[in-house]
Amino acid sequence: xxxxxxxxxxxxxxxxxxxxxxxxxxxxxxxxxxxxxxxxxxxxxxxxxxxxxxxxxxxxxxxxxxxxxxxxxxxxxxxxxxxxxxxxxxxxxxxxxxxxxxxxxxxxxxxxxxxxxxxxxxxxxxxxxxxxxxxxxxxxxxxxxxxxxxxxxxxxxxxxxxxxxxxxxxxxxxxxxxxxxxxxxxxxxxxxxxxxxxxxxxxxxxxxxxxxxxxxxxxxxxxxxxxxxxxxxxxxxxxxxxxxxxxxxxxxxxxxxxxxxxxxxxxxxxxxxxxxx
Amino acid sequence: xxxxxxxxxxxxxxxxxxxxxxxxxxxxxxxxxxxxxxxxxxxxxxxxxxxxxxxxxxxxxxxxxxxxxxxxxxxxxxxxxxxxxxxxxxxxxxxxxxxxxxxxxxxxxxxxxxxxxxxxxxxxxxxxxxxxxxxxxxxxxxxxxxxxxxxxxxxxxxxxxxxxxxxxxxxxxxxxxxxxxxxxxxxxxxxxxxxxxxxxxxxxxxxxxxxxxxxxxxxxxxxxxxxxxxxxxxxxxxxxxxxxxxxx
Ligand SMILES: Nc1ncnc2c1ncn2[C@@H]1O[C@H](COP(=O)(O)OP(=O)(O)OP(=O)(O)O)[C@@H](O)[C@H]1O
Ligand SMILES: [Mg+2]
Numbered sequence: 001x002x003x004x005x006x007x008x009x010x011x012x013x014x015x016x017x018x019x020x021x022x023x024x025x026x027x028x029x030x031x032x033x034x035x036x037x038x039x040x041x042x043x044x045x046x047x048x049x050x051x052x053x054x055x056x057x058x059x060x061x062x063x064x065x066x067x068x069x070x071x072x073x074x075x076x077x078x079x080x081x082x083x084x085x086x087x088x089x090x091x092x093x094x095x096x097x098x099x100x101x102x103x104x105x106x107x108x109x110x111x112x113x114x115x116x117x118x119x120x121x122x123x124x125x126x127x128x129x130x131x132x133x134x135x136x137x138x139x140x141x142x143x144x145x146x147x148x149x150x151x152x153x154x155x156x157x158x159x160x161x162x163x164x165x166x167x168x169x170x171x172x173x174x175x176x177x178x179x180x181x182x183x184x185x186x187x188x189x190x191x192x193x194x195x196x197x198x199x200x201x202x203x204x205x206x207x208x209x210x211x212x213x214x215x216x217x218x219x220x221x222x223x224x225x226x227x228x229x230x231x232x233x234x235x236x237x238x239x240x241x242x243x244x245x246x247x248x249x250x251x252x253x254x255x256x257x258x259x260x261x262x263x264x265x266x267x268x269x270x271x272x273x274x275x276x277x
Numbered sequence: 278x279x280x281x282x283x284x285x286x287x288x289x290x291x292x293x294x295x296x297x298x299x300x301x302x303x304x305x306x307x308x309x310x311x312x313x314x315x316x317x318x319x320x321x322x323x324x325x326x327x328x329x330x331x332x333x334x335x336x337x338x339x340x341x342x343x344x345x346x347x348x349x350x351x352x353x354x355x356x357x358x359x360x361x362x363x364x365x366x367x368x369x370x371x372x373x374x375x376x377x378x379x380x381x382x383x384x385x386x387x388x389x390x391x392x393x394x395x396x397x398x399x400x401x402x403x404x405x406x407x408x409x410x411x412x413x414x415x416x417x418x419x420x421x422x423x424x425x426x427x428x429x430x431x432x433x434x435x436x437x438x439x440x441x442x443x444x445x446x447x448x449x450x451x452x453x454x455x456x457x458x459x460x461x462x463x464x465x466x467x468x469x470x471x472x473x474x475x476x477x478x479x480x481x482x483x484x485x486x487x488x489x490x491x492x493x494x495x496x497x498x499x500x501x502x503x504x505x506x507x508x509x510x511x512x513x514x515x516x517x518x519x520x521x522x523x524x525x
Contacts, residue, residue: 092332162369169327169384170438180385181371226420
């Protein structure tokens, strides 16, 4: 076989495999949409579950997920951005930075169920938050911290040092340089990271399992110490342990569809923002 | 204005400057020439302590600006950099409007007075020979300017905080001939108000703009004299070889 045909065959196989992956994704999406679209309606999005979760909507779970996203991101975003700024702008290549970086990477590879367990021990029990939005947000916040730190660090690295030296040469302090030149320039990419973390947080089940998620709680939370329902956990519940699993199957697909729509639209938004600049 | 005494400078173990002493008088233009890697930029960056930003460096000797040792502990680096402005090889305007670029140095130094800022921006742009070209689009992004205009904007930006010394590290090397000659004219006109030190690879440029020229090689200051002496009757053979292109 000559080189050319060999190459052709190889690339054909690669292409096929690539398409296979894309195909699987479309299959899952199509499957969820096909099964879930029939239950999607205004009522489904705005009503509470009814009749043992075999009817009604998923509004409390949507609201709960929004609360958790807001809570976790509010906690993790400032901390993540500030640590990334410290690591990239202040600390040079010192061992402290290398240590922090290795640790954040490790933090990122811990299975999310372990975060759940840790969150339950620390936030729910030791700190006494109970099963609550606060405990769940803290746990989810820890989970996305590495992602936020990494995306922020990358956006800071992408800024040529000539902008920093230019600012410093005008008598600006390091902090002024960061605030007035570096952060504004990195902002679009930092926001992209933020949106990715929102997508990540809204889809996680394990970390909220023992820290906040309620099996069935058809009312809206009234404080940070309330429990809430959440989309991923609600999906798990109606798919595995509802009162009538067969009857609630369409609702499970509807819930999955809403969840996927949220996560995918966040990812798409992030991708578009990245392309825009 | 600037006095360097017995300067030795090291990047880690590598000695980049060897025993350099030099005096630079006020209201003169001094050019640094020499082959690539001989330490011109390193020496220039000593005067506003930009070398501080590089890790693992060491300096011995004294460097005085307006009679004050700028490496004393009590010296505030940001105050020094207000006094000693710098223009870099590649234009590096901020992604802000033309106005804000020039106003930046004033704002970070705590100046709030809007009228003063506006006046200072105008004066600096005029001094940098850019005012006529940009006066109707001060709110436009600095990135919309040409490379030569951007470099003059960077000069205006440096002038706005009223330094007494202006350091220029190959300010025209990224520019076309027309922009280059504009910058050279500019250097000429700035001389009456500022002390200028310029690094250049362009012999003609050094000969055209400077009063004094220092020739560096391998971290040493080989010869430092009036520009016409350096170019017409240099004392050292190395200098002679370099300026006649017989270097190497
Ligand atoms: N940040 C740095 N770290 C380590 N060594 C450096 C650093 N900057 C410069 N050097 C070394 O110091 C020497 C002098 O460099 P410098 O940039 O001052 O030369 P230069 O005369 O300005 O050269 P050019 O004309 O190419 O700009 C070179 O050998 C260079 O490799
Ligand atoms: Mg140089």
